[in-house]
Amino acid sequence: MSQNTNGPFQLTRRRVIGSGAAAVTLLVHELALARPAIVKNPGARPQPEGTPVQPHTPPGAPDWSGGPGKARFRIDGLAKVTGQKIYARDFRAVDMPGWPRSSPERMAMILRATQPGLTFTGLDLQRLAGVDAVPLLTITQTALAGYPWPQRDLASLNLSLPFSSAGADGVYQLLVPVGTAPQFYGQPVAILVFADANACRRAKRALQFQPGVVQASGLPPPPPQPWVLAYSPFNYLTRYEAPGLEPFSQVQVGYASDPYQPDSSSQPYNSTARRLRGRIDNALQAPSPHVLQLGGSYSTQVLDPMFMEPEAGLAWLDRSGNGTLNLVLGTQATNGDSGDSLALFSKDCPIKVATVVLNSCYPGGGFGGRDVSTFPPLLAVTAALADGPVRIAQDRYEQFQGGLKQLASKISQRIAVDAKTGKFLAFGSQQVLPSGGQNNYSQFVAMLAAYCGLSGYDIKQAYVDAIAQPSTGVVAGSMRGFGGPQASFAVETLVDEVAVALKRDPIALRELNVLREGDRTITGAPLTQQMRLHEICRRSREHALWRDREAVKARKAREGIRYGVGFALANQAYGTGKDGVMAEVAMDAIGRLTVRTNCVDMGNGSATTLALSTAGWLGHNAHDIIMGDVGSFNALDVSTYAGGDWSQPNWTGAFAMSSSACLTAFHQVHVTSQASQVLFQAGLLPAAATLWGVPLAQVQGRTNWDRGHLTAPGLAPLSLRALAAQVHKAGLTSAAMVHGVYEGSWVAGTYAVPAGPPLQLPIDGLSLRAAGQPTWTPVLRQNVIPPNPKAALYGRSLYAPSGVLVAVEIAPRSYAPRVVDVQLLVDAGKVIQPDLLMGQAQGGIAMGIGYALLEDLPLEAGGAGDGRWNLDRYHVALSADVPLARMSITPLPTTETTGKGIAEAVLCPIAPAIGNAIAHATGQRFRSLPITAADIEKALS
Numbered sequence: 015m016s017q018n019t020n021g022p023f024q025l026t027r028r029r030v031i032g033s034g035a036a037a038v039t040l041l042v043h044e045l046a047l048a049r050p051a052i053v054k055n056p057g058a059r060p061q062p063e064g065t066p067v068q069p070h071t072p073p074g075a076p077d078w079s080g081g082p083g084k085a086r087f088r089i090d091g092l093a094k095v096t097g098q099k100i101y102a103r104d105f106r107a108v109d110m111p112g113w114p115r116s117s118p119e120r121m122a123m124i125l126r127a128t129q130p131g132l133t134f135t136g137l138d139l140q141r142l143a144g145v146d147a148v149p150l151l152t153i154t155q156t157a158l159a160g161y162p163w164p165q166r167d168l169a170s171l172n173l174s175l176p177f178s179s180a181g182a183d184g185v186y187q188l189l190v191p192v193g194t195a196p197q198f199y200g201q202p203v204a205i206l207v208f209a210d211a212n213a214c215r216r217a218k219r220a221l222q223f224q225p226g227v228v229q230a231s232g233l234p235p236p237p238p239q240p241w242v243l244a245y246s247p248f249n250y251l252t253r254y255e256a257p258g259l260e261p262f263s264q265v266q267v268g269y270a271s272d273p274y275q276p277d278s279s280s281q282p283y284n285s286t287a288r289r290l291r292g293r294i295d296n297a298l299q300a301p302s303p304h305v306l307q308l309g310g311s312y313s314t315q316v317l318d319p320m321f322m323e324p325e326a327g328l329a330w331l332d333r334s335g336n337g338t339l340n341l342v343l344g345t346q347a348t349n350g351d352s353g354d355s356l357a358l359f360s361k362d363c364p365i366k367v368a369t370v371v372l373n374s375c376y377p378g379g380g381f382g383g384r385d386v387s388t389f390p391p392l393l394a395v396t397a398a399l400a401d402g403p404v405r406i407a408q409d410r411y412e413q414f415q416g417g418l419k420q421l422a423s424k425i426s427q428r429i430a431v432d433a434k435t436g437k438f439l440a441f442g443s444q445q446v447l448p449s450g451g452q453n454n455y456s457q458f459v460a461m462l463a464a465y466c467g468l469s470g471y472d473i474k475q476a477y478v479d480a481i482a483q484p485s486t487g488v489v490a491g492s493m494r495g496f497g498g499p500q501a502s503f504a505v506e507t508l509v510d511e512v513a514v515a516l517k518r519d520p521i522a523l524r525e526l527n528v529l530r531e532g533d534r535t536i537t538g539a540p541l542t543q544q545m546r547l548h549e550i551c552r553r554s555r556e557h558a559l560w561r562d563r564e565a566v567k568a569r570k571a572r573e574g575i576r577y578g579v580g581f582a583l584a585n586q587a588y589g590t591g592k593d594g595v596m597a598e599v600a601m602d603a604i605g606r607l608t609v610r611t612n613c614v615d616m617g618n619g620s621a622t623t624l625a626l627s628t629a630g631w632l633g634h635n636a637h638d639i640i641m642g643d644v645g646s647f648n649a650l651d652v653s654t655y656a657g658g659d660w661s662q663p664n665w666t667g668a669f670a671m672s673s674s675a676c677l678t679a680f681h682q683v684h685v686t687s688q689a690s691q692v693l694f695q696a697g698l699l700p701a702a703a704t705l706w707g708v709p710l711a712q713v714q715g716r717t718n719w720d721r722g723h724l725t726a727p728g729l730a731p732l733s734l735r736a737l738a739a740q741v742h743k744a745g746l747t748s749a750a751m752v753h754g755v756y757e758g759s760w761v762a763g764t765y766a767v768p769a770g771p772p773l774q775l776p777i778d779g780l781s782l783r784a785a786g787q788p789t790w791t792p793v794l795r796q797n798v799i800p801p802n803p804k805a806a807l808y809g810r811s812l813y814a815p816s817g818v819l820v821a822v823e824i825a826p827r828s829y830a831p832r833v834v835d836v837q838l839l840v841d842a843g844k845v846i847q848p849d850l851l852m853g854q855a856q857g858g859i860a861m862g863i864g865y866a867l868l869e870d871l872p873l874e875a876g877g878a879g880d881g882r883w884n885l886d887r888y889h890v891a892l893s894a895d896v897p898l899a900r901m902s903i904t905p906l907p908t909t910e911t912t913g914k915g916i917a918e919a920v921l922c923p924i925a926p927a928i929g930n931a932i933a934h935a936t937g938q939r940f941r942s943l944p945i946t947a948a949d950i951e952k953a954l955s
Contacts, residue, residue: 078622082629082719085847088622089639090615100376102344103326107403110373113330113340117402120150121214124392124406125204125221125228126415127196128880130451130486132230134190134203137161139227147217153205153399155189166399172362173395176354178386180453182245182484187452188391195232198451199879200415200488202388203228205396207404222411223882244481245449245457248272249464251536251809254290255474262290263538265807273477287477294475297440298428305439308512309428312504313942314925316871317420317864318878319493320890322617323378324413325389328405329397336368339397343390344377345642346614349670351390352644358394365398374642377616381917382493383418384616385672386454414883418491421447421459421482422873423500427467431512438527441473445480447500448873450489456482459490462587463497465809466922468536469505470547470585471527478536487873494861495918496674498586499925506582506926507941510933520930521560521581525551529585539758539808546906547583550817550839553904554581559819559837563934566821576824578935579835583817584922587810588676588915592757594668595677596647597685599628599636599693600749600783605738607636610751613673613682614642617857618917619850620678626846627683631690632698633719634734644670649790650753652779660761660800664792666778667755667801675854676915679846680812683913685754688777692750692767696782698724700769701740702732710770742785751790753779756812758805763795772796814919816840820927824935829951831932833863835900836924842905843914855903855920856896862924864891870944 080086090100099105107119127134136158142148152158152165168189175186181197190196190203208214221227250272253263262283264270269280271287278284298307328342339359345351352372359367377384389406396404408416427443445463449456460482467478480497513520528547534540554560563579570577598610607628615621625636651664658665671677699717703710706729713726723731741748747768752775755761760776767773767782780793805811821835836859845851868889871877878888903920925943933939938953 079635082633082635082722083626085622085626085635085849088619089625090621101323101326101378102328102342102375103323103407105328105342105375106405107328107330110328110340110342113403118210120207120209120400120402120404121211122205122207122396122400122404122406123214123218124202124412124416125206126200126879126881127190127203127228128199129230130196130198130201133195133232134192135229135231136192137204137227138229139221141220141224142217145216145220147208147213147220149206149208149217150401151207151399153189153207153396154203155187155191156193158192168395171365171395172360174357174360176358176386176391178452178454179388179391181451188388188395198486198488199874199877200881201451202392202416205392207396207400211405244483245453247457247461249461249480250274250287250477251464251467252287252291252477253474253534253536253538254294261538262286263534263536265534265538265804268804268807270807291477294440294442294477297430297475298442304433306431306433306512306515307428308431308508308515309426310508310941312425312427312507314423314500314503315869315943316422316487316490316873316877317494317869318414318417318871318888319379319381319383319420321377321379321383321413324408324410325384325387325417326405326407327389327393328403329393330403331367331397337366338369338371339367339394340371340373341390341394342373342375343393344375344384345390346377346384346616346674347386347672348372348374348612348614348642348644350386350672355390355394358391359398367398372642372644374614377614379617381616381675382491382496385492387418388452388489410884411881414878414888415488415881418454418493419450419488419871419878420494421449421456421490421497421500423447423463423504425500425504427504427508429508429512431516433516436516436518436523436526438471438473439475441468441476443467443478443504445478445501447480447482447497448485448487449482450485450487452489454489454491456490459492459497461497462810463501465536465587466498466501467505469502469509470529470583470815472529472533473527476536485873487877488879495921498584498918498922499865502582502584502922503926503929503943506923507929507939510580510930511939519555521551521555524583525555528583535809537807537809539811543813545813545815546841547585547815547817549906550583550815550841553839554817554819554837557819557837559821559835567935570823574826576935577821578931578933579819579821580927580930580932580934581817581819582923582927582930583815584919585813585815586919586922587813588918589681589756589810589812590671591808591810592668592755592806593677593681594666594670594753594755595681595685596650596670596751596753597624597682597689598646598749598751599632599686599689601693601697601738601741602748603738603742603785605634605734606638607632607634608638608640609636609686610640610643610646611682611686612642612644612647612670613677616673616675618675618678618854619847620673620682623678623846623850624682624686627686628690630687631694632734633722633724647751647753649781649792650751650779651781651792652753660798663795663798666753667757667761675917676919679843679913679915681754681756683846684760685752685777688754688775689750689752692752692773692775692780692782693747695773696747696750696767696769697741698737700746701737701744702726704744705732705736705740706730714770745784745786747782748785749783751781752777755801757801758808758811759801761801762799764797765793765795767793812914814841814843814914814916816916816919816923818923818927820924820931822928822931822935824932824950828947829954830947831867831945831950833867833895833928834897836897836902838903838920840903840905840916840919841908841914842916843908843910843912845905846913851905851916852903854917856901858917858920859901859924860891860896862921863895863928865943866925866928867944867946868895
């Protein structure tokens, strides 16, 4: 929506809402500007001269807090519902302090390929002359011969493209060079820059959906070379335990193995894995009267993440000095996008960029689709070549065509089961996940699918292969479960088939075979946490929905309705296996607390959760939270420089990672709590001792917070305001910044703080700021406790088990399946804010229903890459598809002191449970998603 900033009337989203336009629903937010700090780019050393960051600061409503550790509503909720700006789409250059007022804001659009099999020969834009929308500038990879309007090419810029722009052939491409074939549907071929938003809008209307705009000719290219089979690394997991043999897994032998390659110095157990897989195959195939052998092929479809906001951004290259690139982006990869944008303009590039200022907005969803998108580098190069601020805002058609998708899957698997006892004996699986034409996080999605290949079951003789296979489809990435839902659908469907074949209760069969504490995963990683899968099974088996399913099925049948109840488990991991996270907690002179983080809130409530996380040590929720701040954390003075190890106090194994829907409750809450502890120990407690007039040692370990006041035996309560005043009066520590790494356990160290004894803390980096001082002082890490060396081979070590009962009804004439009841159990650990957990779980259920029954998107020809897809063709779950009145989410009661990331844990079992319910209702098994009315009618006819 354009704004006339010079006239008396400025059309904004708020005015549209207020005008009574009931046909549209719009949310807006105002970008609060934090103080920009000149910082070094985090990462490998040597570090560039700095990337200032202006992070997004959602203003906290004064009455959002419901007391220490509780929230009445989201800290950013008032800003959202009152029409303030929060998304990158909402901002214009005039909103940004320091941006030029004399230069008009340009508007750009991206043209994309719709015929990847044919050679790109040029552009036909003649129709633009007739609508008064001639581009000021056309950006292509290589120059267009005979092009009538101004153009610039990227080939002459010597750009250093990010890894996400690499195609299956290893060629890095941002735009398609003239004379070559696009690598995939929807690949950008050109960027058109227009004088303003109105001209761009006219151009889009003239060009969109028109054949021949992107010109192509020739014959399809030859098939890919035989070695282009998958994005590396490939994932081959083998586990084997049997009496009389040494246990085998990558953790237990200390090496990953590739059974398709000879032994080598880096993989000395390849032949062993190959031999053991032969034994597993024999168990899966050799006839035996006492063993049930079952298997088949299963598939899941491509999904669109369906953000509330299509991608949009605003950028301006300030060419004064050494060059500052200013970006306004909705992203979950704040560190990645800022670092990649800085690296884009290499030392050989004629355009000089020494600094990147990233203004981080809400991404409008997230969940993977804003993670290593190619949108930020496209915006950055457009700003580098434009004559002033420039904006790109994709509409829903363009987002379907160019936005990241979820990987599809084709999974073949077999299982061997003791026919008498029901114990799972052996398992084998080959997973192929067709991805797009460029490598996003595809290979890592396949990696997690491999880790999830056994679901939550203890199978001691098993192997799983998983690869991400290149395709000409729209680029696929890391959203909606990161490989877990694909694997869960296949495994949980197969387990139900086993139960039917053995005539056993499907939940009881699962309960017999689930992982328990002390067992090992497919990688051989030991399960040291309490495993509650058996409890989930027991509770579900005793639930009335399951207990009465046959009686209800018979009653519904008399009404002409097919009815069924299905169950599925998930033992979904959260975190990546080696996670670097960071947080800062600061206190001003009147006791106002501010949390700062590099992560962003994708709608999952991270801002609120982290604001609650100060209460344990500081007695109050944070008043404000600054999110998406990349640069401030260079004050920690730690990085992942080459050649470093844990013996060096300024080295860390993982500096930063993208935000995800499941990292808040455990990872980010931990570092926020640790920063709060340091602020208490080094600032508030010494201040309290002074106010009480007692030695510090007398009150250490003897204080408590009571209704916002610090108490100690025999001493008068002290308010946070009084403590803060003393901290600032005495120049004590008023802000603490910490960095943590979790790899099987938290890396720990000892830190000598200014007041009191040294602190041994589960963090690997610490920096302090004294009251009244502008600079930070890093505290040298001592006595480091690094992760277990074997933890690098665990794959994952944190799990949030879940299980769900789903009831479905099949309409008698239309055969349309409808979910009518959902009963979800989840081990969420300590629940920090129940409303946020429930909202996230409800969203996961809705996504799972769409996955199972509604959403479908062809990967290649006829798919979103043709630019004609929108919500008229792509069907997501609506309120009528979700049984809102019969949907229960039950977190297991717990004594744990930490939360768990439950986003994917909720999503993973939904689709297989629906499939199993349909099988119970119809007597027919469906092994492909989505399961449609046409599929059911065909199976029953």
